[in-house]
Amino acid sequence: MEPRERMALSPRNGRGRFRLRLAYKLHEITRGGRDMANQKERYEDSRLYRIRHSAAHVMAQAVLELFPEAKYTIGPPIENGFYYDFDLPRPLTPEDLEKIEKRMREIIAGKHDFVKKVVSADEARRIFKDQPYKLELIDGLEQGGYDEYGNPLDEKPEISIYQHDTFVDLCRGPHVSNTAEINPDAIKLMKVAGAYWRGDEKRPMLQRIYGTAWENTQQLEEYLHRLEEAKRRDHRRLGKELDLFSTSEEVGAGLILWHPKGGLVRHLAEEFCKQEHLANGYDFVYTPHIGRSHLWETSGHLKWYQENMYAPMTIDEDKYYIKPMNCPFHIMIYKSKIRSYRDLPMRLAEWGTVYRYERSGVLHGLLRVRGFTQDDAHLFCRPDQMPEEIDRVLNFCLHILRGFGMTEFHAYLSTRDPEKSAGDEERWEQATEALRAALERAGLPYDVDEGGAAFYGPKIDLKMIDALDREWQLSTIQFDFNLPERFDLTYVGEDGQPHRPYMIHRALLGSMERFMGVLIEHYAGAFPVWLAPVQAVLIPIADRHLDYAHKVAEQLRTEGLRVEVDERSERMNSKIRDAEMQKIPYMLIVGDREAEAGKVALRLRSGENPGPMPIAEFIARAKRDIEARV
RNA sequence: GCCGACGUAGCUCAAUCGGCAGAGCACCCGCCUUGUAAGCGGGCGGUUACGGGUUCGAUUCCCGUCGUCGGCUCCA
Known part of the structure; x- marks a missing residue:
């Protein structure tokens, strides 16, 4: 998941919100709508949801084959894919992921049916007798208190298992009917991350494998492309x-x-x-930036918020906090x-x-x-x-x-x-x-x-x-x-x-x-003109146009525009390229023709090329854009 | 804080098994004087994050610290 998705999805109050948001996001992508009603059902009823859930099971089988002693926990579909958490004897390497992914494709090619069976709690305990995490889940289900995410349940759920090929999982489904419904070329394992069992930092740290799964390769490509796009716009890079x-x-x-x-x-x-x-x-x-401890005692911050506050400094035998x-x-x-x-x-x-x-x-x-x-x-x-x-x-x-x-x-x-x-x-x-x-x-x-x-x-x-x-x-x-x-x-x-x-x-x-x-x-770094740190750059074609460029720049500055002159002894093309990469809104190219006619040739960072115009016309255009905040 | 990965020039990244630390871009100098996304040549630039260890020899292996990245957790 990309960082911002993580932030956006980060739940304030437990897992239920998280899952609701996942459904919401998927709905947005598929429908483009923003109506929050009934979306949880929509995602959980969708084919993609079943594909991803099933891919998670296939992955778990591959992992268990690689690590027979592995303990497996839960593996739900999430926005854009799925994950599964394991307790493994050693950290996973990128090579392991490749192996697991390859094995997943083989399992899919085996065309195994997913078979559901409803079992009693005791039967389930026998089936998962060597799987402590599953036993804990079974206890939760039997008491009827909580589901696998720790969300309270209204009624006592039935306990069901799903089997495909050699792999059996405690699971309420739904799944696709056969592994053949998972497109082997539309899945990809993305990364390994640590995750606490049941989200509790006092409990064991598990290894979570994130994967993505789609209905076809085109969707997968589009998703990977979206991730690339997000990287390009990342504020840290920009x-x-x-x-x-x-x-x-x-x-x-x-x-x-x-x-x-x-x-x-x-x-x-x-x-x-x-x-x-x-x-x-x-x-x-x-x-001020600091205040006496008494203030923070009165406000209650020292009692309720101290773990987020920095250690106090002592001034004249009094404690002060930032x-x-x-x-x-x-x-x-x-x-x-x-x-x-x-x-x-x-x-x-x-x-x-x-x-x-x-x-x-x-x-x-x-x-x-x-x-x-x-x-x-x-x-x-x-x-x-x-x-x-x-x-x-x-x-x-x-x-x-x-x-x-x-x-x-x-x-x-x-x-x-x-x-x-x-x-x-x-x-x-x-x-x-x-x-x-x-x-x-x-x-x-x-x-x-x-x-x-x-x-x-x-x-x-x-x-x-x-x-x-x-x-x-x-x-x-x-x-x-x-x-x-x-x-x-x-x-x-x-x-x-x-x-x-x-x-x-x-x-x-x-x-x-x-x-x-x-x-x-x-804005992907391309700020609207009113916010752009440099609004226009003058690009003289040859050194002999420098004087004119400076003259125009001065004129624009008196109009309140933020202007620079690219004085470097570079080709015009090179200056244009640099200005575009700096996402400067207006490039003003000046050569013999412009100097002669008192004009500037305008090029926009979009690549659009309005061409030569009188200076006054450009000023009016810039002011219009600034006013409109575009 | 926890799990994992990573840290080499201003930036992006190389460096085989432990054997002289490199490239492109940027910057500086020179040549070219350019018409809508990179002109050519030369030069400068390094305590390989920091500290310790192993070794004849460490960017490379080990330990610690700091930082970054992806998650988890937290988020009055």
Whole structure:
């Protein structure tokens, strides 16, 4: 699976979500639709699902033949393929994978029927008497509590086994009827990875083999091509090629260095957002990067979030922590004086840089880092203002994302988990309904993550779908019923009495680092003109055109365009090639004819060639494109 | 953090069994003065991630650290 798919699929609340997402993604690919209804059934009923499930069994047979002492566990179909987890005597090598794949083709060619048989738990135990993982699964099935992924089951399932050739597996199916239905030229083993038994890091680490399977070779080729395409657009590769950012072993893992070009794109993105914030009733604040331990005790971070916080430093015998969040500081601004109901709503915004400890293995380019800047804001309002405030912030969020050309969203509404929730139930109810109503009014399709909210409040998460049909969470709008209590936030109402305000935490782009990563991939590095670090490059054909090129460049700069002159003593063709690879929107070729006529010959990075035009005409065109944010 | 793979020039990658560390691109210099995706020649560039071990000799084999990649786990 590609990294972003992994991120997108990464479940918040256990395996059920994961499997639902798989079905969802497949549905998108085959139908192009985004309706979430009944998709689980659709994938599980599909021919591809049966092919992949059956390929997993065939693979398990091949692995068991290679390692007779192997213990096998589970092997479900997933998006784009399947996997199977094994407990093996030694690590698998790439050569093993080749051998296994070759043997799979032989087994398929044997045209074996898949035969289902329903058995009792005791029969199953006899069949799998040497397979401890299977025995554990059988126990789970017999008790009727959980399926093989650990999901609770409504009713006690029947226990069935499937056999083909020499291989028997505990399995509820479905499968194809004969191995001949698996196209041997449309399967491929992709990689080996470690995976904990039942996803529990305290349990044994198994070896997972990932494979892909399709109905025909063309589909397989298309899938492999999609993976190549994804690699080409990978923000880590483009970050290097376009000189946008880097990391350094010397500085430390998960800490980003923004280079001039990446820094400029980020600056432009931030400027746009800040202008919009000012135009939408936000006030900007600035707060420190560290705070005394007492603050974090009050906020509860030391109790609940400490494992993500860095060790404190001592200043004048006091402990100070680097901030993992901005909220306590904004709250202190709120608390700096007595607030009247007339002061509300207050919208305190800050591009706040936070540092969080992330386990080394999860760091990933710009998308998972240890230091990042949130476009953070905290909204404080009265109960009567709350519904409108939610409406406003959601629409503002959509406005901002659309400003970056991101037009497809998927929203998730996470609701209260009665087992763990702070604050009174009535407020939860009101808040959840306000969120729901705002989603409805905005006309956004959304999924409800029942019980998926954090203990302190319900929330909306907005995920963005990029050009490669992958989903990313950027925006979050969260109620917080915990911090106002902890910090005893109040405002004086019309009645002269203190009241508790609603507090809403929101980040629209999420973090600048992650957003930039998504943005780079969304445009495959070809930023719209308004964001492009270099908007136009002047390409003189011969050295004698340098003066004219510089003159034009100056003229364009006075119009506010970001322009460079390629002065190198290279062929024009070479300069064009380099400009295209740098994904510069406008190439302006100037030779004798242009210098003579006061024109520039425009070429676009798409290869399109509008040709010679007066300078004023080009300026008008560029300004039009910038205005339109294309 | 866990499993596995990897780390050689700014970038992409070679280097047979343990035997003088290489190529292309980039960069610098020179020639060419160019019409819509790479002109030609020359030069510079290395503590082979870092530390230790084995060996006459280590990019190569072993151990540790750091980092990267793919997963898993985690994600207030």
